[in-house]
Amino acid sequence: MTATAAQTRPRKRSGNGTARPADADEIGLDALVGHAGYAVRRFQIWIFQDFIRTLGDVDIRPTQYSVLTVIGANPGLSQMAVAKRLGIERARLVHLLDSLEQRKYVKRVKSRADRRSHALHLTSQGETALAKFKRLAAEHERHVEDRIGKENREQLLRILAGFT
Template sequence: MTESPAAVPLPRDRKNRRIVDLDVLTSHLGYSLRRAQVWVFQDFIRTLSVIDLRPAQYSVLVVIGANPGLSQAELADRLAIERARLVHMLDHLQRRGLTERLPSPTDRRTHALQLTREGQKMLRRAKALAARHEARLTEKLGPDARAQVLELLQVFVRK
């Protein structure tokens, strides 16, 4: 029976937390993207919480606001949201008085989405909060690095 080597005490950071070696994870693009995404989303969720809005709901309001009359299918496709999930989200936004579904002028089987007056007001508030969030990201990265990261990530957004 072989004895395991004695545990070497791990170094500690300024807050006296143990520093854990992440080994090859630090060179994995997916790992770094995920860690960055978690930080960004946590900050954005906190930012929008003052108006009781989630990031996905914000995206839906932004796209409807920029494209009045868009169909649910077009919206789901553009934002890559499962249609059943989008229907549930639109039901919630409609109950809050932020969006409405109108009969489509071109296809009786679909609805044309638009923001209500209250939805337009909410979107203005949300965009102002989102701008503060983006300013924090710029502070963290610096303006040049932020622009560079955004440009690099567009390859995943373009359709």
């Protein structure tokens, strides 16, 4: 393995319960250093927090933004189609849409082709709002760029393009 062997031996701290306080930044991560999942998770948490903060005034979270964006770009989609495309459980999407519909951003239109399903559309209010959300999301994206660098951000998008 890559970075596992580096610091596997525990740094002497104490054998019983009489250790010194433990300075937070000198604690080794050991095998975690070599795990992509660990870094990715920490980064994902940071990035979501920044997104939520940046779109705090409009009270839109990443999942809500992704749903609005996909509906905006593909009007008439069914709930199943949106759920599948974004990897959201259809049961969960129901609640997300309930909230977005209450806020008048989205409407469910009964499909006549298949009366089981709903065709999803943005309201005109939703269109206007989404345009604003996109501007704020772009601002958030600049924070990401500031944090990891322009080149690294683009590299990251290339590496992970297969997961979208």
